Amino acid sequence: MKSVIFRTVAPFLTSLMTLFSIFVLLRGHNEPGGGFIGGLIAVSALAIYGIAHGVETVRRAIYFHPMAIAGAGLLAATVAGLISLFAHVPFMTGLWIYPSLFGVEIPLSTVMLFDTGVYLVVVGAISSVALSLEERGGE
Amino acid sequence: MDVAALTFLALGLPFVAALVAPVLTRFLGHNAAWLLALAPAAIFVHFLGFVPEIADGEIVTGGYAWIPSFNVSFSWLIDGLSLTFALLISGIGALIVLYSGGYLKGHPHQGRFLSFILMFMGSMQGLVLSDSFLMLFVFWELTSITSFLLIGFDHGREAARRAALQALVVTGGGGLLLLAGLLILWNVSGITQFSLLLSFGAELKESPFYLAVLLLVLGGAFTKSAQFPFHFWLPNAMEAPTPVSAYLHSATMVKAGVYLLMRLNPVLGGTPEWQILLPLFGVATLVSGAALAVRQTDLKLMLAYTTMASLGLLVLLTGVGSPHAVEAAALYLVAHALFKGALFMVAGIIDHETGSRDLTKLGGLRSAMPLTFVIALAGALSMAGLPPFFGFLAKEEIYGALSGFDPRSMAFAALTVVGNALMFAVAFAVALRPFLGPKVETPRQAHEAPVLLWLGPAILALKGLSIALMSGLAHRLISSPMSSAIAGGPRTVTISLVPHIGMPLLLSAATVLVGVVFYLNLDRLRAGMAVVLADIGWGPDRGFDQFIRGLLRIAVAITRRVQSGKLDVYMTAVFVLVAAVLLATPVLYGELPRAPFFAADVPAHELAIMAIAVAGLVAVVLAADRLTAIVSLGIQGFAVAVIFLLYGAPDLSFTQFMIETLSVVVLALVMTRLRLSPSDHRPLHQKVPDSMIALACGLGFGLFLLRATGMPFDATLTDFYNLYSKSIAHGANVVNVIIVDFRGTDTLGEIAVVMTTGLAILSLVRLRAGSLKRGTDERQDAEERA
Numbered sequence: 001m002k003s004v005i006f007r008t009v010a011p012f013l014t015s016l017m018t019l020f021s022i023f024v025l026l027r028g029h030n031e032p033g034g035g036f037i038g039g040l041i042a043v044s045a046l047a048i049y050g051i052a053h054g055v056e057t058v059r060r061a062i063y064f065h066p067m068a069i070a071g072a073g074l075l076a077a078t079v080a081g082l083i084s085l086f087a088h089v090p091f092m093t094g095l096w097i098y099p100s101l102f103g104v105e106i107p108l109s110t111v112m113l114f115d116t117g118v119y120l121v122v123v124g125a126i127s128s129v130a131l132s133l134e135e136r137g138g139e
Numbered sequence: 140m141d142v143a144a145l146t147f148l149a150l151g152l153p154f155v156a157a158l159v160a161p162v163l164t165r166f167l168g169h170n171a172a173w174l175l176a177l178a179p180a181a182i183f184v185h186f187l188g189f190v191p192e193i194a195d196g197e198i199v200t201g202g203y204a205w206i207p208s209f210n211v212s213f214s215w216l217i218d219g220l221s222l223t224f225a226l227l228i229s230g231i232g233a234l235i236v237l238y239s240g241g242y243l244k245g246h247p248h249q250g251r252f253l254s255f256i257l258m259f260m261g262s263m264q265g266l267v268l269s270d271s272f273l274m275l276f277v278f279w280e281l282t283s284i285t286s287f288l289l290i291g292f293d294h295g296r297e298a299a300r301r302a303a304l305q306a307l308v309v310t311g312g313g314g315l316l317l318l319a320g321l322l323i324l325w326n327v328s329g330i331t332q333f334s335l336l337l338s339f340g341a342e343l344k345e346s347p348f349y350l351a352v353l354l355l356v357l358g359g360a361f362t363k364s365a366q367f368p369f370h371f372w373l374p375n376a377m378e379a380p381t382p383v384s385a386y387l388h389s390a391t392m393v394k395a396g397v398y399l400l401m402r403l404n405p406v407l408g409g410t411p412e413w414q415i416l417l418p419l420f421g422v423a424t425l426v427s428g429a430a431l432a433v434r435q436t437d438l439k440l441m442l443a444y445t446t447m448a449s450l451g452l453l454v455l456l457t458g459v460g461s462p463h464a465v466e467a468a469a470l471y472l473v474a475h476a477l478f479k480g481a482l483f484m485v486a487g488i489i490d491h492e493t494g495s496r497d498l499t500k501l502g503g504l505r506s507a508m509p510l511t512f513v514i515a516l517a518g519a520l521s522m523a524g525l526p527p528f529f530g531f532l533a534k535e536e537i538y539g540a541l542s543g544f545d546p547r548s549m550a551f552a553a554l555t556v557v558g559n560a561l562m563f564a565v566a567f568a569v570a571l572r573p574f575l576g577p578k579v580e581t582p583r584q585a586h587e588a589p590v591l592l593w594l595g596p597a598i599l600a601l602k603g604l605s606i607a608l609m610s611g612l613a614h615r616l617i618s619s620p621m622s623s624a625i626a627g628g629p630r631t632v633t634i635s636l637v638p639h640i641g642m643p644l645l646l647s648a649a650t651v652l653v654g655v656v657f658y659l660n661l662d663r664l665r666a667g668m669a670v671v672l673a674d675i676g677w678g679p680d681r682g683f684d685q686f687i688r689g690l691l692r693i694a695v696a697i698t699r700r701v702q703s704g705k706l707d708v709y710m711t712a713v714f715v716l717v718a719a720v721l722l723a724t725p726v727l728y729g730e731l732p733r734a735p736f737f738a739a740d741v742p743a744h745e746l747a748i749m750a751i752a753v754a755g756l757v758a759v760v761l762a763a764d765r766l767t768a769i770v771s772l773g774i775q776g777f778a779v780a781v782i783f784l785l786y787g788a789p790d791l792s793f794t795q796f797m798i799e800t801l802s803v804v805v806l807a808l809v810m811t812r813l814r815l816s817p818s819d820h821r822p823l824h825q826k827v828p829d830s831m832i833a834l835a836c837g838l839g840f841g842l843f844l845l846r847a848t849g850m851p852f853d854a855t856l857t858d859f860y861n862l863y864s865k866s867i868a869h870g871a872n873v874v875n876v877i878i879v880d881f882r883g884t885d886t887l888g889e890i891a892v893v894m895t896t897g898l899a900i901l902s903l904v905r906l907r908a909g910s911l912k913r914g915t916d917e918r919q920d921a922e923e924r925a
Contacts, residue, residue, distance in 0.1 A: 070893075094883075
């Protein structure tokens with residue numbers, strides 16, 4: 001894209017949106033948000049970056065192949081389900097621990113891992129489609 | 140470990156051995172066979188341990204629940220019949236593994252071959268030991284599949300591929316018939332296990348479904364055991380390497396059909412249908428197989444056709460079903476496995492050492508290969524039914540069963556004498572012709588086979604001799620229990636090498652006499668058969684090709700009709716169907732919604748949002764080019780998202796916003812990517828029906844939604860989630876908690892779908908990119924040439 005304003009703003013916008021997507025992902029359990037929405041926001045961020053600076057830049061920036069990200073997400077979600085089997089409870093039962101870090105109690109759970117998996121699958125699958133379409137679209 | 144666990148291990152061991160075979164072969168070369176043969180040998184020893192128990196008339200069953208809700212189990216039944224089969228399969232299996240080690244020495248895919256053979260062995264073993272119907276069927280089809288792999292092992296040749304496919308289609312198709320038969324049997328009797336079925340009694344024979352069960356089971360058995368007119372795949376299967384022919388297509392797999400008939404004889408046998416159909420097909424197979432064998436000059440093909448004849452004989456005997464006939468079938472089955480296995484391996488040795496297995500191009504090998512000659516002779520003597528070999532006992536018993544003075548018995552006896560005499564001639568043609576006479580130049584310098592090759596046939600030939608010499612012991616341990624299992628009641632086999640003057644001996648003498656005449660006139664017979672076959676012309680083998688070709692033509696015609704390959708045809712079909720379902724169903728069932736209730740005081744901002752949504756739709760319809768239409772569709776989507784937000788569904792609304800944004804981006808990308816023309820060029824006569832379909836779909840959905848929301852709202856689920864979201868799942872956002880916790884497994888499935896869809900789209904995009912690129916390349920090439 002030729003617009004200088006857009007090209008200048010795009011990196012900041014993308015970083016902000018990515019950060020926001022992670023925020024939405026993490027707060028999802030209690031407030032509106034979650035893996036699906038977070039993932040979609042992140043994909044939009046990447047799409048903006050791609051439109052501004054080209055697909056190659058985006059591919060370099062995310063380093064991994066998008067489908068590898070999606071695969072890792074699916075693996076994380078499956079593992080989150082399997083962990084409960086080792087605790088002798090049915091598959092996909094949510095397990096919670098509350099470790100303290102610097103005196104602050106942080107609730108961690110397999111559910112969170114699962115939601116992160118959802119996030120990664122959405123980011124990976126949709127961005128890989130969008131990027132591969134964009135790649136040729138610019139010609 | 141207890142016996143049940145060990146038996147379970149024995150059932151699985153061949154598959155484990157098949158897994159390690161390629162690796163072992165990579166490190167040890169052909170000597171891996173020595174190690175791999177330990178697996179079948181161990182199984183052989185394990186089953187040998189059952190022999191005393193079974194000989195005392197016991198029946199051993201065991202197993203594990205598999206799908207308890209359907210009363211399906213993984214269970215085995217060890218009686219005289221299945222034990223004999225298990226011993227043959229594992230015993231001959233061990234020898235075949237050794238033989239393959241020598242036969243395919245240095246072959247680049249020897250490991251794969253050994254793996255296939257062991258897999259087949261496990262399947263066959265599972266088949267004969269299965270107690271539950273479903274397990275039998277699974278193993279039955281597994282033998283078909285492994286046999287496909289083995290016949291097509293030399294997949295570079297078209298003949299091998301065709302033969303493999305043919306065997307798979309014929310035996311696999313028969314397997315489906317068998318499945319149907321077993322399911323009816325299950326429904327009629329309510330029983331899923333053979334061991335229980337055997338005590339079920341005569342009710343089945345009086346059931347109105349008896350004939351259906353019988354025909355379906357026969358369909359499975361006759362295709363597997365190569366009965367006329369389904370025999371054609373067996374000779375073609377000789378495309379496989381010789382160890383396969385020796386093991387699958389003589390000793391084991393082709394006997395599976397006979398095994399099934401024997402297994403079901405107490406339940407289905409003894410009826411007029413059984414006693415007419417089986418002997419009829421059996422004797423037709425016997426005579427045609429023996430006659431076709433004479434026609435051939437290829438050692439393996441000759442043996443293959445006599446195998447077909449022998450299978451016919453076994454079916455005939457099982458069908459006759461008298462005590463003598465059952466005993467004869469038991470004896471002949473074991474005898475045949477031993478001598479035919481040995482003879483096939485001899486044929487393989489000759490092929491391997493001289494480079495030819497054409498009878499007319501071999502001769503005078505006795506000085507170069509004395510040991511092979513002796514083995515071949517021993518096999519042929521047993522096959523010809525001459526004392527002091529096991530084949531003699533079997534043949535005496537066969538003639539004992541068939542000697543009667545009613546016309547039916549006399550006809551069967553006469554045809555059997557002809558068939559046996561032809562097999563007699565073929566046996567000696569295979570065993571004598573290559574070895575006697577003047578020495579003939581062969582493609583390879585003939586010399587004696589290595590130990591890996593001669594060990595197997597030698598043991599089998601010796602076994603054929605020793606069983607006959609110690610017939611008392613063999614009958615007590617093997618033949619009598621096996622006959623009892625086939626007959627469904629205690630039987631004692633007594634036949635021995637001491638000849639009894641009587642009808643059977645007379646028939647034997649006649650067989651030998653006619654056989655010698657046939658042998659001396661073999662070349663004339665062959666020429667005669669060739670003329671007869673040429674006159675007939677059409678055979679089931681060609682019929683198979685015509686059948687497959689016809690099937691393909693029909694499939695292509697239907698596909699052309701249904702799959703036009705045009706996207707708009709598919710879309711029209713889908714949407715017409717959607718509209719029909721949505722509109723026709725409520726009309727037919729009188730479920731049309733009542734007129735909706737419009738609240739009088741809708742707030743102004745809500746009206747404004749709805750107006751935006753409608754304006755978006757109007758913009759879509761009026762848009763001059765497609766890009767505008769796509770963006771306008773986004774307007775309507777955003778308006779709906781705002782409505783979600785107003786009615787307290789923030790998660791849904793967020794998602795809708797993001798989805799709308801991304802779909803506009805992706806659709807725009809697709810537009811530019813596919814280089815679609817920016818405007819809509821459909822003519823009016825196409826636009827009108829398309830818009831009608833669209834309106835019908837919209838109307839249908841509207842009515843459906845009105846009807847659904849008109850129902851009284853059931854708050855049970857909502858209350859449940861609101862109540863337990865925080866206390867059980869530690870989350871206040873009910874929507875998210877449902878997605879990731881309460882219905883987490885659903886979500887797992889959904890994201891797997893998302894990922895798979897992504898992969899599919901990606902490959903489609905790549906495919907398109909590839910073809911575009913190729914297209915430009917070709918154009919450039921053309922320009923350069925010009």
